[in-house]
Amino acid sequence: MMILRQPRYNATRRVKTLNTADIAAYIDANRDEFMAQLFEFLRIPSISTDPVYADDVRRCANWLVDHLEDIGMQTVELHDTEGHPVVYAEWLSEKEDAPTLLLYGHYDVQPPDPLDEWETAPFDPTIRDGKIYARGATDDKGQLFAHLKALDAWLSTVGELPINFKVLLEGEEEVGSAHLPAFIAENKEKLAADAVVISDSPMFAKGVPSIVYGLRGLAYLEMTVRGASHDLHSGLFGGAVPNPINELSKIVAALHDESGRVTIPGFYDNIVPLDDEERRAFAELPFDEEEFQRESGVPKLVGEEGYTTLERIWARPTLDCNGIWGGFTGEGAKTVLPARAHAKFSCRLVANQDPDDIAKKAQDWVAELASDAVEVEVRVFHGGPPVLTDRDNPTVRAACRALTRVWDEEAVFTRGGGSIPVVATFSEVLEVPTVLMGFGLDDDRLHSPNEKFNVENFYAGIRAAAFLLEEAAR
Amino acid sequence: MMILRQPRYNATRRVKTLNTADIAAYIDANRDEFMAQLFEFLRIPSISTDPVYADDVRRCANWLVDHLEDIGMQTVELHDTEGHPVVYAEWLSEKEDAPTLLLYGHYDVQPPDPLDEWETAPFDPTIRDGKIYARGATDDKGQLFAHLKALDAWLSTVGELPINFKVLLEGEEEVGSAHLPAFIAENKEKLAADAVVISDSPMFAKGVPSIVYGLRGLAYLEMTVRGASHDLHSGLFGGAVPNPINELSKIVAALHDESGRVTIPGFYDNIVPLDDEERRAFAELPFDEEEFQRESGVPKLVGEEGYTTLERIWARPTLDCNGIWGGFTGEGAKTVLPARAHAKFSCRLVANQDPDDIAKKAQDWVAELASDAVEVEVRVFHGGPPVLTDRDNPTVRAACRALTRVWDEEAVFTRGGGSIPVVATFSEVLEVPTVLMGFGLDDDRLHSPNEKFNVENFYAGIRAAAFLLEEAAR
Numbered sequence: 001m002m003i004l005r006q007p008r009y010n011a012t013r014r015v016k017t018l019n020t021a022d023i024a025a026y027i028d029a030n031r032d033e034f035m036a037q038l039f040e041f042l043r044i045p046s047i048s049t050d051p052v053y054a055d056d057v058r059r060c061a062n063w064l065v066d067h068l069e070d071i072g073m074q075t076v077e078l079h080d081t082e083g084h085p086v087v088y089a090e091w092l093s094e095k096e097d098a099p100t101l102l103l104y105g106h107y108d109v110q111p112p113d114p115l116d117e118w119e120t121a122p123f124d125p126t127i128r129d130g131k132i133y134a135r136g137a138t139d140d141k142g143q144l145f146a147h148l149k150a151l152d153a154w155l156s157t158v159g160e161l162p163i164n165f166k167v168l169l170e171g172e173e174e175v176g177s178a179h180l181p182a183f184i185a186e187n188k189e190k191l192a193a194d195a196v197v198i199s200d201s202p203m204f205a206k207g208v209p210s211i212v213y214g215l216r217g218l219a220y221l222e223m224t225v226r227g228a229s230h231d232l233h234s235g236l237f238g239g240a241v242p243n244p245i246n247e248l249s250k251i252v253a254a255l256h257d258e259s260g261r262v263t264i265p266g267f268y269d270n271i272v273p274l275d276d277e278e279r280r281a282f283a284e285l286p287f288d289e290e291e292f293q294r295e296s297g298v299p300k301l302v303g304e305e306g307y308t309t310l311e312r313i314w315a316r317p318t319l320d321c322n323g324i325w326g327g328f329t330g331e332g333a334k335t336v337l338p339a340r341a342h343a344k345f346s347c348r349l350v351a352n353q354d355p356d357d358i359a360k361k362a363q364d365w366v367a368e369l370a371s372d373a374v375e376v377e378v379r380v381f382h383g384g385p386p387v388l389t390d391r392d393n394p395t396v397r398a399a400c401r402a403l404t405r406v407w408d409e410e411a412v413f414t415r416g417g418g419s420i421p422v423v424a425t426f427s428e429v430l431e432v433p434t435v436l437m438g439f440g441l442d443d444d445r446l447h448s449p450n451e452k453f454n455v456e457n458f459y460a461g462i463r464a465a466a467f468l469l470e471e472a473a474r
Numbered sequence: 475m476m477i478l479r480q481p482r483y484n485a486t487r488r489v490k491t492l493n494t495a496d497i498a499a500y501i502d503a504n505r506d507e508f509m510a511q512l513f514e515f516l517r518i519p520s521i522s523t524d525p526v527y528a529d530d531v532r533r534c535a536n537w538l539v540d541h542l543e544d545i546g547m548q549t550v551e552l553h554d555t556e557g558h559p560v561v562y563a564e565w566l567s568e569k570e571d572a573p574t575l576l577l578y579g580h581y582d583v584q585p586p587d588p589l590d591e592w593e594t595a596p597f598d599p600t601i602r603d604g605k606i607y608a609r610g611a612t613d614d615k616g617q618l619f620a621h622l623k624a625l626d627a628w629l630s631t632v633g634e635l636p637i638n639f640k641v642l643l644e645g646e647e648e649v650g651s652a653h654l655p656a657f658i659a660e661n662k663e664k665l666a667a668d669a670v671v672i673s674d675s676p677m678f679a680k681g682v683p684s685i686v687y688g689l690r691g692l693a694y695l696e697m698t699v700r701g702a703s704h705d706l707h708s709g710l711f712g713g714a715v716p717n718p719i720n721e722l723s724k725i726v727a728a729l730h731d732e733s734g735r736v737t738i739p740g741f742y743d744n745i746v747p748l749d750d751e752e753r754r755a756f757a758e759l760p761f762d763e764e765e766f767q768r769e770s771g772v773p774k775l776v777g778e779e780g781y782t783t784l785e786r787i788w789a790r791p792t793l794d795c796n797g798i799w800g801g802f803t804g805e806g807a808k809t810v811l812p813a814r815a816h817a818k819f820s821c822r823l824v825a826n827q828d829p830d831d832i833a834k835k836a837q838d839w840v841a842e843l844a845s846d847a848v849e850v851e852v853r854v855f856h857g858g859p860p861v862l863t864d865r866d867n868p869t870v871r872a873a874c875r876a877l878t879r880v881w882d883e884e885a886v887f888t889r890g891g892g893s894i895p896v897v898a899t900f901s902e903v904l905e906v907p908t909v910l911m912g913f914g915l916d917d918d919r920l921h922s923p924n925e926k927f928n929v930e931n932f933y934a935g936i937r938a939a940a941f942l943l944e945e946a947a948r
Contacts, residue, residue: 049806049807050804050805084612088764110808111802112805125819173807175807186680194479202710218809220807222807228770229770229771230771230922230924231588232770232922233910233919233920233922234792234794234796235692235892236890236892236916237770237891238787238794238891239791239794239891240775240776240786241772241777242773242774243794245797245817246730246794249722249723249724249725249726249727249798249817250723251727252719252720252724253720254727256720292714296715297704297717298848299846299848300716301714301715301847303714303715303849304713309714312713313711313713318708318712320712320719320720321720321723321800321801322719322800322809322810322811322812323719323800323802324722324723324798324799324803326797327795327796327797327798329797329818330524331524333523333649333650333694333696333820333856334523334796334797334818335694335796335921336690336796336921337796339771341798344801344802344808346809348708348713372773372774373776381806417710418707418710420811444909445707447706447707447808449704
């Protein structure tokens with residue numbers, strides 16, 4: 001196996017004739033080196049939500065800067081924000097009519113807890129049974145790195161890219177991309193492109209290349225219910241004072257009705273309904289509901305009445321509690337009547353729900369549901385709007401061809417249940433569509449213990465990303 | 475100020491004529507020494523629920539053994555159990571017709587969390603504004619220690635006790651006295667008495683000496699709701715799988731109806747209702763409802779419809795959550811759909827509810843309320859039956875006279891909302907009534923941060939305990 005260390009960009013580098021066979025061969029020859037580089041990337045605990053890891057997030061950004069320089073990008077920049085840094089790189093072609101793609105990815109990751117459920121440490125990447133286990137393996141370090149290796153392959157073999165290519169990597173996706181919209185707005189010229197490419201979504205199934213044309217948005221809130229001014233003895237006060245845990249539970253319970261619908265007034269206003277064609281297309285996908293249930297491990301699949309599982313996770317808005325806490329949670333029995341109880345909850349949104357509007361409606365509804373014997377405060381975290389993309393866009397079509405070349409299967413059009421808020425920003429501020437071509441799988445355990453990325457998907461992702469450049473140049 | 479160190483019991487000690495003036499003077503002269511000894515006792519973190527503190531619990535028991543020997547008890551014993559040790563001591567009179575009292579107390583304490591709400595450290599006793607602040611200051615170290623100092627006063631001045639006196643101190647009250655009933659059953663002869671005396675209940679109000687004739691029992695449970703086999707991404711699965719926090723909240727919310735009554739079928743069966751006389755007596759007590767609300771700090775008092783606040787906390791059964799947890803509870807926003815959620819909850823019981831019966835009914839009811847899309851497990855912790863004592867018992871009357879001598883006020887008869895499960899054991903196994911004469915106050919913050927015991931109540935408690943011996947001897 002050749003182990004190649006890529007030199008810094010050199011304008012005098014020999015420019016070969018376009019030869020994607022060379023590119024594929026280069027990717028094959030450097031499998032181990034690429035994996036070693038990915039492991040280096042995964043070892044950095046770039047947890048954006050926890051201030052304790054702020055230095056690691058920055059270290060991760062610097063690592064990317066070095067790497068982008070190493071693979072030969074013409075311009076590589078680290079931009080400080082009020083939060084974590086943004087990394088930008090570009091390679092501009094001398095061809096006048098070359099299209100421009102903007103790759104977006106995020107190098108920050110979710111916290112790894114609960115830590116004791118990981119089979120191997122989250123920041124010590126390990127390959128078992130053909131899978132890379134690590135926090136960020138697929139979300140999103142492994143996937144964005146596949147694109148960087150595609151650029152590497154082009155620049156190392158052909159010596160140039162067939163199109164203009166820009167790279168935008170942020171460190172705040174997992175905390176709502178607070179500072180990215182401002183960065184995009186301030187750098188519209190620099191970021192101008194024909195389309196944005198993102199690999200941060202799953203393939204429909206193993207071996208089924210997919211383009212995601214819809215993403216759900218997000219509104220995230222945290223409510224605090226306050227009863228007494230301090231923890232009370234449940235014997236001395238129990239029965240005569242409000243219990244914030246009981247009151248919180250009543251509010252949470254009242255957020256859904258019997259048919260699984262969210263009760264927030266106006267929650268379903270203005271949403272784009274699924275049309276009959278979409279419902280038919282979803283129904284034709286090789287979706288294995290039993291496998292989906294097995295993967296989740298739930299005793300039974302449940303959700304909003306009148307919709308299939310795929311419709312529920314792709315095209316219907318939801319509300320889920322993400323955390324709840326209050327009172328004594330240690331081992332043993334403590335007869336405390338706590339002063340406070342808390343819950344984090346979030347709504348997944350579909351077109352045309354607006355996160356701010358939904359958050360406001362949720363706040364109002366919680367206030368209305370709350371007993372007057374307690375004080376309730378609802379804090380709004382970040383949100384992100386939902387996305388629907390035109391399936392006939394040229395870059396969408398180029399991505400389809402690239403995927404088909406790698407997997408030898410027609411790409412399918414799907415939606416995603418998760419959120420990539422920045423996609424809406426690209427649409428609104430840069431006025432460009434986004435092509436979502438993901439290399440992950442639904443069982444990759446994103447945000448959970450034992451997150452993984454299939455080794456073969458990593459290498460296939462590199463080839464697809466490399467072919468995309470060729471297809472986009474046609 | 476005289477500082478006296480009590481010698482070990484010496485059979486040849488001079489026996490003075492009964493003189494309670496001497497006793498009162500001795501108590502006055504040794505205020506600082508008694509307080510220093512109490513501080514030593516309070517400094518031991520005898521937290522019975524947490525295995526980490528097991529050695530401290532034992533150290534506390536040994537400290538009591540030494541102290542009981544120091545003050546001159548004839549027999550002092552440490553009994554190992556499968557849990558924390560029991561301390562026993564006795565002083566038996568040579569008079570044939572002397573009545574026998576058995577003092578019960580507990581030297582274990584509740585956990586101090588949340589620690590950051592304490593103004594001074596829970597195991598570093600501090601006096602501020604005439605109050606002793608420490609975990610266990612009033613529950614129950616400070617109160618039981620008042621009795622030990624009364625014995626000390628009698629033995630140091632009169633040289634003997636006017637009655638037979640036995641002392642039984644356990645280290646597991648805060649975890650349900652798991653091993654005490656067996657100890658009592660195995661030591662019926664040793665513990666035989668005319669009445670049990672306990673100071674582990676509050677006075678009705680500052681300056682109002684009180685005998686508690688009713689105590690609520692307890693059934694304590696913990697439920698776990700399991701959905702997925704592992705934490706899921708709420709975007710990928712949200713809307714199609716059960717959310718254990720939402721399901722847990724629905725169950726908790728359904729445990730009460732609109733009128734504040736507990737919905738567990740059969741919950742109110744067989745309970746002894748309040749009679750009109752009791753309701754009148756309660757209503758005549760100088761109860762300051764506004765002060766009660768201020769003390770709790772709740773925006774509004776609420777409870778079961780049709781009952782006053784005193785009736786709700788003394789004579790009506792309740793259900794309160796004591797803790798709830800699940801999912802992501804750290805700072806920031808994590809869009810996890812958790813695998814599990816948990817709640818601890820407990821019922822306060824009144825005569826004639828049975829803790830095992832109520833726990834079983836609660837388990838069945840939770841199972842019935844639970845969705846079939848989740849698995850629910852309900853674990854039963856310790857329980858304790860409720861208590862009602864005859865107000866005409868001779869020791870009850872002696873206690874009334876002793877209290878009146880100290881406070882110069884008629885003692886009132888009240889109930890307590892808390893549980894002392896062992897009282898039911900004394901009734902069932904030893905077949906003796908229990909006299910509850912407490913020196914604490916309702917605002918002592920038992921089980922909460924900043925637990926305190928008024929300095930004057932400590933000293934008044936010593937005098938009342940000393941006079942009780944004289945009154946019981948009449």
